[in-house]
Amino acid sequence: MSEFFTVSVLVATLAGGIRLATPFLLAALGETLGQRSGVLNLGVEGVMLIGAFAAYYTALETGSTVAGIAVAIGIGAVMGLIYAFLTVVMHAEQGISGIGIFLFGLGFTDLLFQKQVGTPLPIPGVGKAPIPILSDIPHLGEIFFDHNPLVYLAFLLVPIMWFVVNKTTFGLNVRAIGQTPEAADTLGVSVNLTRTFTIVIANCFAGLAGAALALEVGIFQQNLTAGQGFIAIALVYFGAWRMPWVMSGALLFGVVSSTVLQWKTLGIVSGPSSSLLAMAPAILTILVLVLVSRRVSAPAALTRPFDRAG
Amino acid sequence: MTDTDRAVPMLQMEGITKRFPGVLANDSVDLTVLPGQVHTLLGENGAGKSTLMKVLYGLYRPDEGTIRLDGEPVSITSPSDAINRGIGMIHQHFMLVPTLTVAENVALGLGGRAGLSDMRPVRQRLAEVSERYGLHVNPDAYIWQLAVGERQRAEILKALYRDARLLVLDEPTAVLTPPEVEELFVTLRQMTADDKGLVFISHKLHEVMELSDEITVLRDGRVSGQTRPSESTRESLAELMVGRPVELTRNVAATERGEQRLAITGLNVIGDRGNTAVKNFDLAVHSGEIVGLAGVSGNGQRELADAIFGLRPIRSGQIAIDGEPVTAPTPRSVRQRGVAYVPEERMVEGAIGDFTVAENLLLVDYHQPPYTRRGLLNRSAISSWCNRLVENYRVKTPDIETPTKNLSGGNIQKVVIAREFTCDAEVLVVAQPTRGVDIGAAEYIHERLLEQREAGAAILLISEDLDEVIQLSDRVVVVLEGQIMGEVDRADATPRSIGLLMSGVRDGEASASAD
Numbered sequence: 001m002s003e004f005f006t007v008s009v010l011v012a013t014l015a016g017g018i019r020l021a022t023p024f025l026l027a028a029l030g031e032t033l034g035q036r037s038g039v040l041n042l043g044v045e046g047v048m049l050i051g052a053f054a055a056y057y058t059a060l061e062t063g064s065t066v067a068g069i070a071v072a073i074g075i076g077a078v079m080g081l082i083y084a085f086l087t088v089v090m091h092a093e094q095g096i097s098g099i100g101i102f103l104f105g106l107g108f109t110d111l112l113f114q115k116q117v118g119t120p121l122p123i124p125g126v127g128k129a130p131i132p133i134l135s136d137i138p139h140l141g142e143i144f145f146d147h148n149p150l151v152y153l154a155f156l157l158v159p160i161m162w163f164v165v166n167k168t169t170f171g172l173n174v175r176a177i178g179q180t181p182e183a184a185d186t187l188g189v190s191v192n193l194t195r196t197f198t199i200v201i202a203n204c205f206a207g208l209a210g211a212a213l214a215l216e217v218g219i220f221q222q223n224l225t226a227g228q229g230f231i232a233i234a235l236v237y238f239g240a241w242r243m244p245w246v247m248s249g250a251l252l253f254g255v256v257s258s259t260v261l262q263w264k265t266l267g268i269v270s271g272p273s274s275s276l277l278a279m280a281p282a283i284l285t286i287l288v289l290v291l292v293s294r295r296v297s298a299p300a301a302l303t304r305p306f307d308r309a310g
Numbered sequence: 311m312t313d314t315d316r317a318v319p320m321l322q323m324e325g326i327t328k329r330f331p332g333v334l335a336n337d338s339v340d341l342t343v344l345p346g347q348v349h350t351l352l353g354e355n356g357a358g359k360s361t362l363m364k365v366l367y368g369l370y371r372p373d374e375g376t377i378r379l380d381g382e383p384v385s386i387t388s389p390s391d392a393i394n395r396g397i398g399m400i401h402q403h404f405m406l407v408p409t410l411t412v413a414e415n416v417a418l419g420l421g422g423r424a425g426l427s428d429m430r431p432v433r434q435r436l437a438e439v440s441e442r443y444g445l446h447v448n449p450d451a452y453i454w455q456l457a458v459g460e461r462q463r464a465e466i467l468k469a470l471y472r473d474a475r476l477l478v479l480d481e482p483t484a485v486l487t488p489p490e491v492e493e494l495f496v497t498l499r500q501m502t503a504d505d506k507g508l509v510f511i512s513h514k515l516h517e518v519m520e521l522s523d524e525i526t527v528l529r530d531g532r533v534s535g536q537t538r539p540s541e542s543t544r545e546s547l548a549e550l551m552v553g554r555p556v557e558l559t560r561n562v563a564a565t566e567r568g569e570q571r572l573a574i575t576g577l578n579v580i581g582d583r584g585n586t587a588v589k590n591f592d593l594a595v596h597s598g599e600i601v602g603l604a605g606v607s608g609n610g611q612r613e614l615a616d617a618i619f620g621l622r623p624i625r626s627g628q629i630a631i632d633g634e635p636v637t638a639p640t641p642r643s644v645r646q647r648g649v650a651y652v653p654e655e656r657m658v659e660g661a662i663g664d665f666t667v668a669e670n671l672l673l674v675d676y677h678q679p680p681y682t683r684r685g686l687l688n689r690s691a692i693s694s695w696c697n698r699l700v701e702n703y704r705v706k707t708p709d710i711e712t713p714t715k716n717l718s719g720g721n722i723q724k725v726v727i728a729r730e731f732t733c734d735a736e737v738l739v740v741a742q743p744t745r746g747v748d749i750g751a752a753e754y755i756h757e758r759l760l761e762q763r764e765a766g767a768a769i770l771l772i773s774e775d776l777d778e779v780i781q782l783s784d785r786v787v788v789v790l791e792g793q794i795m796g797e798v799d800r801a802d803a804t805p806r807s808i809g810l811l812m813s814g815v816r817d818g819e820a821s822a823s824a825d
Contacts, residue, residue: 167426169420169426172427176407179409183415186367186369186399187393189419300409
């Protein structure tokens with residue numbers, strides 16, 4: 001155990017935690033916006049997989065990671081429009097529609113991967129972009145300022161998304177329609193249009209989250225996300241629909257995951273106990289959710305479709 | 311208002327017809343509102359008032375008819391269109407977002423510079439409007455923190471902030487105490503003094519008589535009368551609403567008060583938010599009397615009724631029936647002790663909407679013979695009993711197999727009352743028995759309540775309808791914030807004496823504040 005408590009290992013663990021947190025942070029930020037507007041999307045995992053495959057395949061074919069990211073976001077937007085059509089226009093039950101999107105993403109990406117790629121070929125991935133000066137700070141520089149650009153982007157999006165929700169008229173509309181859509185409607189706010197927007201944005205984030213994961217590991221495989229999309233949804237509840245708290249949850253989760261990886265690497269745990277330990281993040285999530293669920297209340301109109309005539 | 315004859319009407323609705331599948335909600339309805347005037351729209355539930363106002367507010371498109379604003383024909387296509395044309399709607403169920411502040415609710419939908427929602431200018435203008443109309447409310451308070459009266463002020467401010475000239479007030483007094491109603495009327499008079507036009511929807515006849523300049527009465531989607539307070543009486547208005555003469559005042563013969571049936575001592579009950587909703591409550595109800603529990607809803611009445619009925623745990627104190635304390639009550643054990651309950655929310659606790667009329671009539675006794683034998687439901691016993699109840703209680707339904715949710719509010723309430731009044735209970739806890747029920751059905755329900763009283767039942771009548779409480783009760787107990795504010799005998803029960811207690815002014819202070 002002592003080998004874990006060395007400066008270099010601890011620094012690497014924390015840096016790793018931030019890196020690992022990036023995909024589910026991105027997905028959770030989008031999902032938070034969607035849920036604030038009253039839409040639950042359980043399909044995050046599926047859209048992440050599609051985004052991951054899209055980024056991977058594009059990067060593989062074109063050699064451009066930027067193109068990969070762009071395609072992943074674009075596909076996310078398309079998935080968002082599909083989900084908006086199902087839930088906002090057709091009033092499909094949100095929980096079930098989301099599970100449908102997840103299963104579609106899982107199967108579809110596996111199929112495409114088998115047909116189009118077959119053997120897992122590595123892609124270049126996104127390289128580290130140390131921030132000048134800041135990354136030279138001992139230890140802290142390595143933890144916070146020596147990552148790939150998508151990591152910076154994800155954390156930069158936290159204050160941006162907070163600002164959008166709390167300080168813009170769009171955000172005011174979102175907060176209102178997630179709580180009392182009837183009130184917003186009588187004041188001329190288009191509930192369904194606003195929700196369509198939030199769904200599309202949320203799914204773009206999920207697509208980007210998938211891209212961040214695929215480009216981070218530089219490979220695609222079946223079920224690459226391994227539940228990260230669901231963790232993102234849990235983080236929204238964990239964070240009580242507040243962007244900064246969602247980020248805190250993502251960091252906690254990332255650091256725990258990173259610690260588990262370190263312990264395995266260092267041989268502190270091995271064999272069956274390491275498999276058990278790998279469940280730690282999931283168990284942590286469940287525990288936190290049980291505790292948190294007592295004090296927070298979800299947007300009142302979450303999962304409730306809006307229809308004026310009804 | 312001497313020049314109303316010359317003024318151009320700010321609103322003329324002419325021949326408005328709106329059909330829904332199987333229903334003619336509005337049949338060629340006319341409504342004219344002049345600036346500076348209060349025009350009351352009177353009618354029973356389902357008479358078409360809401361439909362007409364939804365047409366005006368752009369929520370429904372009329373099938374026929376024209377709407378003119380300031381003489382110009384217009385087509386109002388959406389709520390934002392209505393707002394832009396200066397129409398404001400004060401909804402009965404406030405259209406406020408509880409998790410936003412007053413200022414944010416006001417600013418919602420107005421946009422802002424560069425897409426940013428800056429509350430400073432909103433606050434400033436809000437303060438001006440508040441000042442002008444005496445509508446004081448903290449702009450930075452969250453709606454969920456506000457009392458009902460304050461929420462209503464926020465709702466009205468929302469419309470005035472948007473420069474509404476024509477305001478529709480949908481039953482604005484339903485949730486207010488009598489002093490709050492007076493305050494509201496002061497505000498409304500300030501609005502008419504500013505030449506705003508008001509459409510006032512209410513079915514409280516004395517308020518209508520006090521406030522209105524013009525009255526339009528709707529019945530079954532049609533205009534059944536257009537009149538003025540000076541040309542009408544409460545009785546004549548009620549007749550226009552119902553279509554037949556209605557007895558509004560009822561002389562209740564005094565009865566001999568019998569033995570004590572229900573005794574509550576030192577009762578404390580915890581509310582949903584962890585607050586003490588019922589505090590040190592003492593109350594006794596005797597055989598052959600109706601005790602009215604008056605108060606604005608949300609002052610512990612629901613929690614009290616729940617506690618009596620075993621639906622909510624008691625923190626301390628005691629409830630006794632016929633002198634025997636009730637320990638560990640459950641709804642069924644309380645019923646076996648002879649208590650029946652007509653709950654406040656008839657569609658939540660009183661009846662199951664998807665169940666048939668027969669099933670709802672038997673919700674209490676279904677498990678007992680003759681309705682159940684050896685675990686099987688006995689259809690013939692059930693249908694003969696239910697048909698008898700439907701007939702005796704004049705429930706308007708195609709048959710007893712009709713889903714209960716298809717009935718009107720008044721008829722659903724009759725189903726609940728038929729069930730509760732026929733289970734041989736000696737103690738009746740009856741909450742808001744005529745809320746949202748039309749006058750005819752309310753009259754009938756009142757008769758049945760008095761009949762139970764004659765038969766010797768001990769009745770606790772929980773109601774926020776002051777007229778109902780005063781008319782029926784032998785004693786009126788007023789509750790505020792879970793505590794008894796005072797008790798008034800039948801002889802002394804007036805809207806004023808009870809209204810003062812409801813708003814927290816006790817006997818001694820009443821005379822001081824009377825002028």
